[in-house]
Amino acid sequence: MPELVLWDIDHTLMATGGLGRELWAEAFREVTGVEMREQASVTGSTERVILRETARLHDVPYSDELFDSFASALGAVHVRRAAELRERGHALPGAAAVLARLAEQGVQQTVVTGNVREAAEVKLAVFGLDDYMQLGNGAYGQDAEERPELLRVALARSSTQAKAAVFLGDTPADVAGGLDAGVRIVAVATGRTTVDQLRGAGADVVLDGLTDTERALAAIKS
Incomplete structure (x- = not known):
């Protein structure tokens, strides 16, 4: 079994x-102060990158100060609408059991x-997934723009070698x-x-979901 398991949140948990x-x-x-007409691609991206590209689509000047204000506002709106998130969203089947x-x-x-x-904390808490996590050791949209850097931040905070x-x-x-950070990947x-x-992207193991707890655990520790 690995020392550390790192989880993406959206569409993974x-x-x-x-x-x-x-x-x-x-x-x-x-x-x-601008109504969002379109949003930059969110799949696999970070909030900083999504905000910068979405701002460009709306001719809004981007700055680190804008991101800081946006991060605060986005966190606050998740807190305000947590009950609605609980009603409309869901933990993915099998996620809680594997955790x-x-x-x-x-x-x-x-x-x-x-x-x-x-x-992130609201998303995990409303579905009861936060109890299994050491969230202080995680890496978030404020920490870096790309996944490799985020992974390295989490490894450092967890005092864990990539291997x-x-x-x-x-x-x-x-x-x-x-792959860039040198950790094993279960997609x-x-x-x-x-x-x-x-x-094809190079994942070590690919699962079609987390509903089979034993299979998921075997993939994580293989």
Whole structure:
């Protein structure tokens, strides 16, 4: 069993049921005064990159100060609408069971996500997934722009060597980040990317989901 299991959040552990875009648009309008007409691609990206590209699409000047304000607003809107997220979203089938079994075996778990930290914490808490995580050791959208850097941040905070860690995610960007950071990758085809696409991206193991707890655990420790 690895010393550390790193988890992506969106479409790996949970889904927002479409609410995520609404919350994002609300925070964007709050900090820019502009109604969001379109959003830059979010798959496998981080909030900093998504904000910069979305701002460009709306001719809004981007700055680090804008991101800081946006991160605060996005976290706050997740807190305000947590009950709605609980109603419309859901933990992905089998996610809680795998997290619980790993925790029972004493495996350290945390997240590597493009979400800003407060939003990530709300997403995990509303579906009861936060109890299994050491969130202080995770890496979030405020920490870096790309997955490799995020993974290295989480490894450093967890005091774990890359070879002793496993990363679970659902996008080619997750796979590429894991390869760059030197961690083993278990990809789950629970998002918009197929099993074949994830395998082609270079994942060590690809699962079609987490519903088979024993199979998921075997993949994580193989």
